[in-house]
Amino acid sequence: MNNAKITVATAWLDGCSGCHMSFLDMDQRLVELAQLIDIVYSPLVDAKELPETVDVGILEGSISSEDDLEKAQQFRKHCKLLISLGDCAVTGNVPALRNHFKLADVLNRAYHENVTLQPQIPTRGVPALRVPVKPIHGEVAVDVFIPGCPPSAEAIWYVLSELIAGRMPEPSTVTRFGA
Amino acid sequence: MAQPTTTLNIRVVTLRIDERDLSAREDETIIDVCRENHIPIPSLCHLDGLSVWGGCRLCMVELEGQNRLFAACSTRVAEGMRIHTQSAKLQRYRRTILELLFAERNHVCAVCVSNGHCELQWLAQQCGVDHVRVPYRQAAYPVDSSHEMFRLDHNRCILCTRCVRVCDEIEGAHTWDVMGRGTDCRVITDLAQPWGSSDTCTSCGKCVQVCPTGALVKQGTSVGEMVKDQHFLPILARRRHAQ
Secondary structure (H helix, E strand, O other): OOOOOEEEEEEEOEOOOHHHHHHHOOOOHHHHHHHHEEEEEOOOOOOOOOOOOEEEEEEEOEEEEHHHHHHHHHHHHHEEEEEEEOHHHHHOOHHHHHHHOOHHHHHHHHHHHOOOOOOOOOOOOOOOEEEEEEOHHHOOOOOEEEOOOOOOHHHHHHHHHHHHOOOOOOHHHOOOOOO | OOOOOOOOOOOEEEEEEOOEEEEEEOOOEHHHHHHHOOOOOOOOOOOOOOOOOOOOOOOEEEEOOOOOEEEOOOOEOOOOOEEEOOOHHHHHHHHHHHHHHHHHOOOOHHHOOOOOOOHHHHHHHHOOOOOOOOOOOOOOOOEEOOOOOEEEEHHHOOOOOHHHHHHHHHHOOOOEEEEOOHHHOEEEEOOOEOHHHOOOOOOOOHHHHHOOOOOEEEOOOOOOOOOOOOOHHHHHHHHHHHO
16 A cells, blocks of 8 residues: 555435434444545534546435535536445435425424424525435435444444455445344 | 154155255245254344244245246245245345335434344344335335333334234234335224224233334334343244144
């Protein structure tokens, strides 16, 4: 391996951030990982712009809004390899449960029925919600899928270290839907 | 390996499964022989102790000299059979079948009471299903919570009919049956009446225990708490047949 570190970008779409927490759960292995990869864009670092070219992109969460879709498309465009991290990204999971209801009913439930103070549906400064909620690969091509809710730190470590070693990981050997 | 019984006139046949030479009783099915010899074949509708259904098509195998696939659960062994259980084609078909099951209804493992104890979830992992390539149907199915002890969630049902068969063949109540076609197909209690108002259900819970997913569960279970126990089935099935 040459000295140039592998660049990694991550983003959090419609998920609970649990997959990013699981990433942090790699604990002391993060130090080892930091010798090999550079996190160039992520909720975990301060960079505001996705660089032009990134080696590995990691997406948590489903595509539920116009902003999610745009981020997924940007990641696909700028990342050489795209990973769906966690069940929301891989299957739609909990965010996709709203697909069984009309969007107007869902918004009413959240912003009118259950609210006692100033009931109103937010429209300014928030991205429009899409119907239906989709997994990442429902909109853009994905190279590696890591199921799990969240995938364990071990599963994330396994996938990343296999990729760093130049091998294609088989995530089903270490994780599953709902793990 | 199955020992030939000296009772009755059952012969022993020799066959080859995945390059292994094996012998089996001629009244056994391919899946019986595979299970005895620890050759993994996925299946969801087949359950030792219940009649053969052959509906899930996960146990399809290749027979040399035949140009179609055979369900291992409903095909008897024969002398000289050469069987392949792990070809790339079979693995691709199994994966596709499992993906279609996930796409058809709503198997959201993370919020299922059977999470971690589900045969569909387990098989998906075994067969390398790390995502579903077809779009999810996203159709909502009803939940019947009218029974005081058990709950039926059609969203989790894969229509394996284990509940129908165990209720009919082992419990003898025949509370369960199947109605409708295609995506409207569903298991029903009595004549599609709420489970809680069933006159025939004995509340024995056998259907709940044999259900491979979280479709039939005990009331009051939370995510991951529904652990199933199928030990009763082979014992009861043997006694029924002995009568």
